[in-house]
Amino acid sequence: MSVADVQNRQWRKFDPYIVPVDKNAVENILRPLDLSDDDYHTVMQSMLDQMERGLGAATNDTAPIKMYPTYVRAVPDGTESGEFLALDLGGTNFRVLLVTLKGQEVKMDSKIFLIPQHIMLGSGKHLFDHIAECIYRFVKEHNLMERKLPLGFTFSFPCRQKGLARAMLTTWTKGFKCEGVEGHDIVALLHEAITRRGDLNVECLAVINDTVGALMSCAHTDRKCAVGIILGTGSNACYIEKLEKVEMAEGNEPGPPEMLINTEWGAFGDDGSLDFITTDFDRQVDKHSINAGKQRYEKFISGMYMGEIVRLALEKLRKNGLLFGGEGSYHMATRGRFYTKYVSEVESDDTDSFPMTKQIFQELEIETVTDQDCRLVRHVCALVSRRAAFLSSAGVACILNKMKRPEVTVAVDGSLYRFHPHFHDLMMEKTRVLAPGIRYKFMLSEDGSGKGAALVAAVANRILAEQKAKGNPETSSAV
Ligand code: BGC
Numbered sequence: 361m362s363v364a365d366v367q368n369r370q371w372r373k374f375d376p377y378i379v380p381v382d383k384n385a386v387e388n389i390l391r392p393l394d395l396s397d398d399d400y401h402t403v404m405q406s407m408l409d410q411m412e413r414g415l416g417a418a419t420n421d422t423a424p425i426k427m428y429p430t431y432v433r434a435v436p437d438g439t440e441s442g443e444f445l446a447l448d449l450g451g452t453n454f455r456v457l458l459v460t461l462k463g464q465e466v467k468m469d470s471k472i473f474l475i476p477q478h479i480m481l482g483s484g485k486h487l488f489d490h491i492a493e494c495i496y497r498f499v500k501e502h503n504l505m506e507r508k509l510p511l512g513f514t515f516s517f518p519c520r521q522k523g524l525a526r527a528m529l530t531t532w533t534k535g536f537k538c539e540g541v542e543g544h545d546i547v548a549l550l551h552e553a554i555t556r557r558g559d560l561n562v563e564c565l566a567v568i569n570d571t572v573g574a575l576m577s578c579a580h581t582d583r584k585c586a587v588g589i590i591l592g593t594g595s596n597a598c599y600i601e602k603l604e605k606v607e608m609a610e611g612n613e614p615g616p617p618e619m620l621i622n623t624e625w626g627a628f629g630d631d632g633s634l635d636f637i638t639t640d641f642d643r644q645v646d647k648h649s650i651n652a653g654k655q656r657y658e659k660f661i662s663g664m665y666m667g668e669i670v671r672l673a674l675e676k677l678r679k680n681g682l683l684f685g686g687e688g689s690y691h692m693a694t695r696g697r698f699y700t701k702y703v704s705e706v707e708s709d710d711t712d713s714f715p716m717t718k719q720i721f722q723e724l725e726i727e728t729v730t731d732q733d734c735r736l737v738r739h740v741c742a743l744v745s746r747r748a749a750f751l752s753s754a755g756v757a758c759i760l761n762k763m764k765r766p767e768v769t770v771a772v773d774g775s776l777y778r779f780h781p782h783f784h785d786l787m788m789e790k791t792r793v794l795a796p797g798i799r800y801k802f803m804l805s806e807d808g809s810g811k812g813a814a815l816v817a818a819v820a821n822r823i824l825a826e827q828k829a830k831g832n833p834e835t836s837s838a839v
Contacts, residue, residue, distance in 0.1 A: 406634075466811055697724070765798075
């Protein structure tokens with residue numbers, strides 16, 4: 361087969377009608393975004409290595425993937441019941457929820473509060489005062505002022521936990537940078553803000569990561585669920601590990617011989633191990649982010665960065681006269697302006713006339729957009745999202761191979777996975793190749809952050825009540 365044939369086959373994989381002006385020039389620019397199975401295998405091997413180092417007490421310090429113990433030992437058994445408050449902080453929105461559990465029945469009432477940019481980048485005190493104010497407004501509206509409800513907090517940032525309700529933030533991610541929180545216990549900061557107000561009767565019993573929420577919420581109905589992943593603004597995974605392997609956990613509480621591990625896989629590659637697949641576009645995204653050099657794996661795959669990778673690739677093609685007849689615009693030259701939701705829209709578009717794609721570029725003030733331009737844009741989006749989906753599969757496959765269970769349900773949540781038209785199918789396809797012999801399915805987690813936090817708080821509350829009944833003096837308050 362000639363080189364031209366191979367190239368043609370490559371192009372046809374995406375769109376049989378695509379005829380770029382200068383195929384070779386386009387190929388040269390985009391080729392680095394197209395990875396091989398060998399690349400994905402190398403990624404998996406290196407991820408496995410870093411995960412093992414993260415688990416080990418002697419190696420954790422220098423391991424980029426931190427594999428944090430969560431102190432969540434058991435998945436729910438479906439008998440949990442009661443009313444719980446849940447908080448969900450992890451993106452631009454903050455939610456307060458009232459969750460009612462009754463066996464398999466779950467009722468949720470929630471309210472969304474916006475976290476303005478000046479709070480995301482302001483002081484920690486300001487952030488937690490804002491959170492306490494939102495809790496107050498919610499509790500008041502729901503006539504819960506007179507009751508003391510157990511509270512679970514889904515806090516979706518990397519935390520070194522020392523127990524279910526002690527979580528030190530190690531580093532902010534996803535556009536947050538509040539001063540005075542890194543290195544501090546976020547439960548203590550929340551309780552301090554509550555005490556400052558003096559009008560709230562709330563105690564936080566458990567902090568969980570959103571991956572843990574997703575896993576717990578799916579495990580509530582599917583006992584095979586043992587992995588939880590988030591593909592949204594950020595990305596991360598958790599899974600069930602044998603307790604004997606969790607060298608970093610403190611204490612020796614009785615319970616099942618397992619613990620959920622919050623891998624914080626987003627930091628994979630922070631030691632340079634993903635440099636071999638890093639393109640110029642990725643380097644620019646990282647350089648201009650507020651956490652340069654950090655969360656390198658997350659920057660390949662998550663919603664916060666994918667649109668920007670596409671924008672940079674489109675701009676490069678345009679500047680080389682290969683797209684839009686070379687015509688640019690202020691918007692297309694603006695960092696962060698090509699949103700990840702556009703990638704999903706372009707890839708969902710009708711390929712006869714590209715109405716959505718044309719609408720997007722009209723908004724971005726590109727005057728002349730031909731069908732060929734639309735095809736090329738679609739091709740770029742497909743390349744970037746395919747790479748993201750396959751890299752996510754490499755992560756999932758690495759965990760599945762490591763767990764060695766014959767059959768696993770993987771709980772998934774996150775806007776990227778939910779709204780991208782092909783992410784699920786791409787992940788199914790590649791995970792099959794990278795984790796042969798394992799039966800798996802991806803299960804969309806329905807509101808894991810609320811339900812999961814309530815489930816963990818329910819278990820924590822039950823344990824506290826049991827300890828209290830046994831007269832353990834160290835027990836704080838089961839609510
Ligand atoms: C955070 C994780 C979180 C993930 C998905 C990452 O940036 O570090 O803790 O689970 O985003 O929300």
